[in-house]
Amino acid sequence: MEDKPILHVSQVGINFGGLKAVDGFNLKLYPGELIGLIGPNGAGKTTVFNLLTGVYTPTEGEIMLNGERINGLAPFKVTRKGISRTFQNVRLFNEQSVLDNVKVAYHSLARHSIISSIFRLRNHFIGEQEMEAKAIDLLKIFQLDKVKDEKAKNLPYGGQRRLEIARALAAGPELLLLDEPAAGMNPQETNDLMELISFIREQFNLTILLIEHDMKLVMGICERISVLDHGLLIAEGTPDEVRNHPKVIEAYLGEEVISNHA
Amino acid sequence: MEWLQQLFNGISLGSIYALIALGYTMVYGIIKLINFVHGEVFMIGSFTGFYAIAFWGLGFFPSLVLSMTVCAVFGVVIERVAYKRLRNSTRIAALITAIGVSLFIQYVVIYIRGAQPEAYPNVLPNRTLDIFGIQISSQSLLILLVSVVLMIILQFIVHRTKIGKAMRAVSFDPDAAKLMGINVNNTISATFAIGSALAGAAGVIFGVYYTKIDPLMGIIPGLKAFIAAVLGGIGIIPGAVVGGFVLGIVETVVSAFGFSLWRDAAAFIILILILIFRPSGIFGKNSKEKV
Amino acid sequence: MLKKVNTFWLAIILAFVFYGVIQLLISTAIINPFYSNTLIFICINIILAVSLHLVIGITGQFSIGHAGFLALGAYISAIMTMELGMPFSLALVAGGIVAALAGLVVGIPSLRLRGDYLAIATLGFAEIIRIIFLNIDYVGGAAGMQVTHATTWTTSFLCLLLTIVVIVNFTNSRHGRACISIRENEIAADAMGINTTYYKVTAFVIGSFFAGIAGGLYAHNFYIIQPVNFGFLKSFDILIFVVLGGLGSLSGAVISAILLTVVSTFLQELPETRMIIYSLVLVMVMLYRPQGLMGTREITDYFGKWKWKRIKGGNQYGG
Amino acid sequence: MLSVEEINVYYGNIKALKGVSLNVNEGEIVTLIGANGAGKSTLLNTLSGLLKPKKGKIEYFNKSIAGKPAQDIVKAGISHVPEGRRVFANMRVEENLELGAYLRKDSKGIREDFDKVFELFPRLYERKKQLAGTLSGGEQQMLAMGRALMAKPKLLLLDEPSMGLAPLLVKTIFNIIEEINRDGTTILLVEQNAHMALSIATRAYVIETGSVITSGTAEKLQASEEIRQAYLGG
Amino acid sequence: ACGSGDSGATSDGGGDTIHIGVNMELSGAVASYGQSDTEGIELAVEEINEAGGIDGKQVKVTKVDNKSDAAEATNAAIKLTSQDKVTAIIGAATSGNTVAQAQIANDTETVLLSPSGTSPNVTITDDGTLNEFVFRTSYIDPFQGTVAANFAIDDLGIKNAAILADNASDYAKGLGSAFKETFEAAGGTVVSEEAYVAKDTDFRSTLTRIQSANPEFIFIPGYYEEVGLIIKQAREMGIDVPLMGADGWDSPTLVELAGAEALNNTFITNHYSSEDPDETIQNFVTKFKEKYDGASPNAFHALGYDSVYLLADAIERAGSTESTAIKDALEETKEIKLVSGVVTIDEDHNPIKSATILEYVDGKQVFKTKINP
Numbered sequence A: 001m002e003d004k005p006i007l008h009v010s011q012v013g014i015n016f017g018g019l020k021a022v023d024g025f026n027l028k029l030y031p032g033e034l035i036g037l038i039g040p041n042g043a044g045k046t047t048v049f050n051l052l053t054g055v056y057t058p059t060e061g062e063i064m065l066n067g068e069r070i071n072g073l074a075p076f077k078v079t080r081k082g083i084s085r086t087f088q089n090v091r092l093f094n095e096q097s098v099l100d101n102v103k104v105a106y107h108s109l110a111r112h113s114i115i116s117s118i119f120r121l122r123n124h125f126i127g128e129q130e131m132e133a134k135a136i137d138l139l140k141i142f143q144l145d146k147v148k149d150e151k152a153k154n155l156p157y158g159g160q161r162r163l164e165i166a167r168a169l170a171a172g173p174e175l176l177l178l179d180e181p182a183a184g185m186n187p188q189e190t191n192d193l194m195e196l197i198s199f200i201r202e203q204f205n206l207t208i209l210l211i212e213h214d215m216k217l218v219m220g221i222c223e224r225i226s227v228l229d230h231g232l233l234i235a236e237g238t239p240d241e242v243r244n245h246p247k248v249i250e251a252y253l254g255e256e257v258i259s260n261h262a
Numbered sequence B: 001m002e003w004l005q006q007l008f009n010g011i012s013l014g015s016i017y018a019l020i021a022l023g024y025t026m027v028y029g030i031i032k033l034i035n036f037v038h039g040e041v042f043m044i045g046s047f048t049g050f051y052a053i054a055f056w057g058l059g060f061f062p063s064l065v066l067s068m069t070v071c072a073v074f075g076v077v078i079e080r081v082a083y084k085r086l087r088n089s090t091r092i093a094a095l096i097t098a099i100g101v102s103l104f105i106q107y108v109v110i111y112i113r114g115a116q117p118e119a120y121p122n123v124l125p126n127r128t129l130d131i132f133g134i135q136i137s138s139q140s141l142l143i144l145l146v147s148v149v150l151m152i153i154l155q156f157i158v159h160r161t162k163i164g165k166a167m168r169a170v171s172f173d174p175d176a177a178k179l180m181g182i183n184v185n186n187t188i189s190a191t192f193a194i195g196s197a198l199a200g201a202a203g204v205i206f207g208v209y210y211t212k213i214d215p216l217m218g219i220i221p222g223l224k225a226f227i228a229a230v231l232g233g234i235g236i237i238p239g240a241v242v243g244g245f246v247l248g249i250v251e252t253v254v255s256a257f258g259f260s261l262w263r264d265a266a267a268f269i270i271l272i273l274i275l276i277f278r279p280s281g282i283f284g285k286n287s288k289e290k291v
Numbered sequence C: 001m002l003k004k005v006n007t008f009w010l011a012i013i014l015a016f017v018f019y020g021v022i023q024l025l026i027s028t029a030i031i032n033p034f035y036s037n038t039l040i041f042i043c044i045n046i047i048l049a050v051s052l053h054l055v056i057g058i059t060g061q062f063s064i065g066h067a068g069f070l071a072l073g074a075y076i077s078a079i080m081t082m083e084l085g086m087p088f089s090l091a092l093v094a095g096g097i098v099a100a101l102a103g104l105v106v107g108i109p110s111l112r113l114r115g116d117y118l119a120i121a122t123l124g125f126a127e128i129i130r131i132i133f134l135n136i137d138y139v140g141g142a143a144g145m146q147v148t149h150a151t152t153w154t155t156s157f158l159c160l161l162l163t164i165v166v167i168v169n170f171t172n173s174r175h176g177r178a179c180i181s182i183r184e185n186e187i188a189a190d191a192m193g194i195n196t197t198y199y200k201v202t203a204f205v206i207g208s209f210f211a212g213i214a215g216g217l218y219a220h221n222f223y224i225i226q227p228v229n230f231g232f233l234k235s236f237d238i239l240i241f242v243v244l245g246g247l248g249s250l251s252g253a254v255i256s257a258i259l260l261t262v263v264s265t266f267l268q269e270l271p272e273t274r275m276i277i278y279s280l281v282l283v284m285v286m287l288y289r290p291q292g293l294m295g296t297r298e299i300t301d302y303f304g305k306w307k308w309k310r311i312k313g314g315n316q317y318g319g
Numbered sequence D: 001m002l003s004v005e006e007i008n009v010y011y012g013n014i015k016a017l018k019g020v021s022l023n024v025n026e027g028e029i030v031t032l033i034g035a036n037g038a039g040k041s042t043l044l045n046t047l048s049g050l051l052k053p054k055k056g057k058i059e060y061f062n063k064s065i066a067g068k069p070a071q072d073i074v075k076a077g078i079s080h081v082p083e084g085r086r087v088f089a090n091m092r093v094e095e096n097l098e099l100g101a102y103l104r105k106d107s108k109g110i111r112e113d114f115d116k117v118f119e120l121f122p123r124l125y126e127r128k129k130q131l132a133g134t135l136s137g138g139e140q141q142m143l144a145m146g147r148a149l150m151a152k153p154k155l156l157l158l159d160e161p162s163m164g165l166a167p168l169l170v171k172t173i174f175n176i177i178e179e180i181n182r183d184g185t186t187i188l189l190v191e192q193n194a195h196m197a198l199s200i201a202t203r204a205y206v207i208e209t210g211s212v213i214t215s216g217t218a219e220k221l222q223a224s225e226e227i228r229q230a231y232l233g234g
Numbered sequence E: 001a002c003g004s005g006d007s008g009a010t011s012d013g014g015g016d017t018i019h020i021g022v023n024m025e026l027s028g029a030v031a032s033y034g035q036s037d038t039e040g041i042e043l044a045v046e047e048i049n050e051a052g053g054i055d056g057k058q059v060k061v062t063k064v065d066n067k068s069d070a071a072e073a074t075n076a077a078i079k080l081t082s083q084d085k086v087t088a089i090i091g092a093a094t095s096g097n098t099v100a101q102a103q104i105a106n107d108t109e110t111v112l113l114s115p116s117g118t119s120p121n122v123t124i125t126d127d128g129t130l131n132e133f134v135f136r137t138s139y140i141d142p143f144q145g146t147v148a149a150n151f152a153i154d155d156l157g158i159k160n161a162a163i164l165a166d167n168a169s170d171y172a173k174g175l176g177s178a179f180k181e182t183f184e185a186a187g188g189t190v191v192s193e194e195a196y197v198a199k200d201t202d203f204r205s206t207l208t209r210i211q212s213a214n215p216e217f218i219f220i221p222g223y224y225e226e227v228g229l230i231i232k233q234a235r236e237m238g239i240d241v242p243l244m245g246a247d248g249w250d251s252p253t254l255v256e257l258a259g260a261e262a263l264n265n266t267f268i269t270n271h272y273s274s275e276d277p278d279e280t281i282q283n284f285v286t287k288f289k290e291k292y293d294g295a296s297p298n299a300f301h302a303l304g305y306d307s308v309y310l311l312a313d314a315i316e317r318a319g320s321t322e323s324t325a326i327k328d329a330l331e332e333t334k335e336i337k338l339v340s341g342v343v344t345i346d347e348d349h350n351p352i353k354s355a356t357i358l359e360y361v362d363g364k365q366v367f368k369t370k371i372n373p
């Protein structure tokens, strides 16, 4: 915790029409952390992700990545600076193969130019082969190598979710943002996912920020949790602190929810 | 005075565009199809009116009603035969089909009666009124009135009536609409019927106002109406009318400056400029996809 | 890797063998001028179809103004040969380059416009280009410009080959994948670090470059160019090639360009019903194969794994 | 009230349901659980008329409804809250609710149900003028349910109503489901959240790759070791 | 019955039919002109065949649609010459699509006769050389423009005029510039020069501009389809000065479009007058109405009809279907009496014929004067 924060968000806010979707949001992420972002529906969690990744430009505040200001940067530039994400509703390149989905994300790591591709110069083959090898290695980790030639849209839902995470990793992030990765999964599948997340964090040296409504997952693997409500940060702390925070119980968890472990 | 006259010229030209664009935007709004056939329905409407007047001796209003009816049926038939199968295909496939159907109609009509133009009989008295020194023909006033009234009626139908709400629901998600108990096929047919009837009305009015009709007459007004609809924001009913007026006035002003040859180019330049600053048209909500 | 290079050259050699056979048949007059002219026309149409395929089929940018680039290529190259006395080859390149520059300009609104709005803007650009030529007396205005015949089977074949090689190679590389990902989901592509702006404009530039080349061939094959030849209906013709073949399928675009050119040429015999038959064919194909003749598949997908797939970097979804 | 016998459903050549049979009695909450892609949504879509079975019988109050158009099925009293919410994004919240009552003619009853829905989901009341597309995921789910209730159904088909919802809301939603059920609406519930589903259900079916593999009372399934392993996360 | 003919230049050596290709705009933007020409052609061919053919040989026509597109016109010409090996081609209706075939006609030595392509560069290329095998039936643009200007100054006593030309047509542009040249040379002033584009329907803004320049006379070279609307709209706007045009106006549709009343005080130069009691003309008009359900012929019909007779005359005189012979015979055409006048072909392959000036009176064309070239 003595390191410099990898991500430092201070007083960030955005308006939609009259609605303050996010207001004075603060967050510090240190390298290697796994942080949860929770809150009622419509609290502004996804909007925070959109602000961090450049999809929306904050109307106020500052987002610093490794000491560099990134607000308002185009999404692709943010990604190249080291943040990548998954989406709440899966957004794959449906007609492309599983392999190509991942290769697309390796795009900015390769160097061969349009000219060398058009004229099939040496660089093209070297670059493409490198991408392919990397992509296949990654797919193996996610147990998707067997279906690498399937179109992404033909994967079962769980496979699509995993592919989305794999693709996000291929973009080479330091910071990975996961938006409700367990949505639509049954408890058993969620268990597998938790293991997977822990594994890739180690393997790829990642800092992870995740949004999730599945409390078993959030409480199970996050080290710290931030809670948003109506665009405002209402609580922050370890899972235990957050779980017992009266405001969080009131706005989000409800009474005796833990015993039900939804 | 010349300028006032030109402004009025622009408005009357624009109201023709608006009239055609209304039906265009209506169909577009519901099934997201750039219905290129609209121009041909307009042509069929015009010819129906022509035959009704010239050969069966009907008056203006009976011919108008007849032509609207014929076109409504025609539009529904086209939808059922050509578009229905493509509901779940890509929109571009439907667009190509629309282009195909539109060529088909043009050339079937040419095959039947040749390509030569026809002159509309004079069924509506046309008086030229001199108001503050500008010449206003009573027919152009009529057209202006008709387009504005139709716009209001349509706007009411789409936003206030049950069938209108059903149309909008179908336009967004046909399957979810079915789950509401909406009969999707009938709703789409109703949309085509209304849109095509409008095209038919526009065809008759166009014929009376401009006199000349021919089998290829639908192409240019169809394109212009499309531009007008886009300009106003496709699918938005008042947008079509405003888009039509903007287009008419731009074209007229350009001609009035003596650049009549650049008129269409100017129309497109304005269109592109407006789109660059308002990428979904004048009235279109610039709704970025929610992520 | 070596193998990939080899198969690439194998394909090129095969193409040249095909060229040689046709050339022989032409010079021995076994193929008469009517057929050889049809072949040239087919080459031009394929170039147009394939170049538009890159913009619509691959990058997903709904451009319906391809005839504008065709016009630019035609007029610029005609000016080069007829007015400035330049050689034909140079004129072709110049036509391509000017069209590519226009593609750059047209690409820019594509950054802000989507779907139908982009479509109408591209159509507008094409019409503007046409109207400009209509009003320039230097190129004959409405009367058009007479151009001497220079396009031969050889030139059109070489241009066609170049177009296909460049676009296939582009498509089957990280650059092509980037374009496809934009087509599939622009937001996600952006989030994966793809500079969507750059690739959209690039697709427009490459696509219009080849349309410009096609324009040069066109101008020097048909003796006269007039603005009326480049109206929006011409753009629709090209669009039809691409969609009928199957959006996203290069071989589909090629096949439908061939098919429609042949159908259209032979329907000249039935002048009264020609357009009726043509439009019926169009509608029927779309109704019964809305995904187009080839869907998103490539002809090579049917040949098993040995041939083009190798050249294409082992990827069967890219094209 | 609903009985399904041996239905087969295809997507093109893919057989998604292979001879599925089940029945729902009046007043019950029946839940369907199963892994991703098991065919649960396919089944609901078939019941509500979005898909047509190739084979088999579907009877509702002893009348066949297999292959009937969706609007007839809605009219008969079956409402379906589809997977993924499917709200009409470009319409206001209140217009969405109005559409729910599309086939109803009793304007007084409609107004009452409006109030009832807003009572169940106060959040929707706050946002009734907002376009549905700009609602958050959870808000959209509430809207989808509210919209289905506006049809005053006898049988409500719910496809993963808890997906993407905050824990508090999941609880709320399940409470509402029970409440709706108490008011006399029969419910067929598809859920990934098997714990919750089984806790409110009377009976359950487990479906796997297009076939029902087991069924029984909710307690029985909750107690089964196999089921715990496969669907309840040990 | 196709003969040998290795180059495609000669054909039907000893056969009993004469094979003529018709390469016309049957679809596309200017389909109505191509169709009119073709109807005229078909009527003439029918007459000739009924009367026993040319030198006893029946005429066989192969029609090809060029879709109003130069590329297709080229294609069609290649097809007619190399596949069908026709003796001669009649076409196309417009200058551009004729020019698109000129090179092929020269290369394959096939006579190409355009009924209605009026631009000078149909027969003379841009660099001034003669297209050896290309001929036309209509007179060229400058001639009519000149005639109209002289008429305006001499007969109507006009000092200042406006021009409103169809800019999308080289025909109208050619007429307009010839008119201007002659008119100004004779001391007149052109106070306003405006243009429109074919297929326009609303000319009010341009007319408003012209109106504010106060011309005494407006010259409107263009085709009847737009001109009819221009006249109607001009009169509605209170423009009541004399209007004048050329053969492009000549169609009964013009009267219907503009209305008989609006047409009063307008003049055209034309090849002929359908009201002319001349036997050839009346014969043509009657036959035409018989064949086409009472429709009245326009200038395109007459020119298409005349083209067949012009060609037939040359073939007869050549006594052969050998194309160079036909070409030579065509070049020597002298004072052949056709519907559109008495025609002599000049060294530029253009017809020399008189122009008739007609005035519209209550919707009827009234013979005004005849101007010889």
Ligand SMILES: Nc1ncnc2c1ncn2[C@@H]1O[C@H](COP(=O)(O)OP(=O)(O)OP(=O)(O)O)[C@@H](O)[C@H]1O
Binding pocket: A016, A019, A021, A039, A040, A041, A042, A043, A044, A045, A046, A047, A048, A088, B290, D134, D135, D136, D137, D138, D139, D164
């Ligand atoms: N583009 C937009 N335009 C208008 N309002 C928006 C937009 N994007 C988000 N909002 C509003 O901002 C609020 C926050 O939305 P957001 O999607 O961030 O919620 P969330 O916390 O991710 O909820 P959930 O858990 O349901 O996904 C919501 O009320 C939503 O309606």
Ligand SMILES: Nc1ncnc2c1ncn2[C@@H]1O[C@H](COP(=O)(O)OP(=O)(O)OP(=O)(O)O)[C@@H](O)[C@H]1O
Binding pocket: A156, A157, A184, D011, D014, D016, D034, D035, D036, D037, D038, D039, D040, D041, D042, D043, D083, D192
């Ligand atoms: N439109 C479609 N076209 C082709 N196959 C489909 C389609 N929809 C679903 N399928 C396939 O049918 C099978 C059953 O899908 P269904 O959506 O019914 O599963 P589910 O049990 O609802 O899963 P989930 O829990 O993910 O919602 C799956 O294998 C799926 O891939």
Ligand SMILES: [Mg+2]
Binding pocket: A045, A046, A047, A088, D136, D137
């Ligand atoms: Mg969210």
Ligand SMILES: [Mg+2]
Binding pocket: D040, D041, D042, D083, D159
């Ligand atoms: Mg499901």
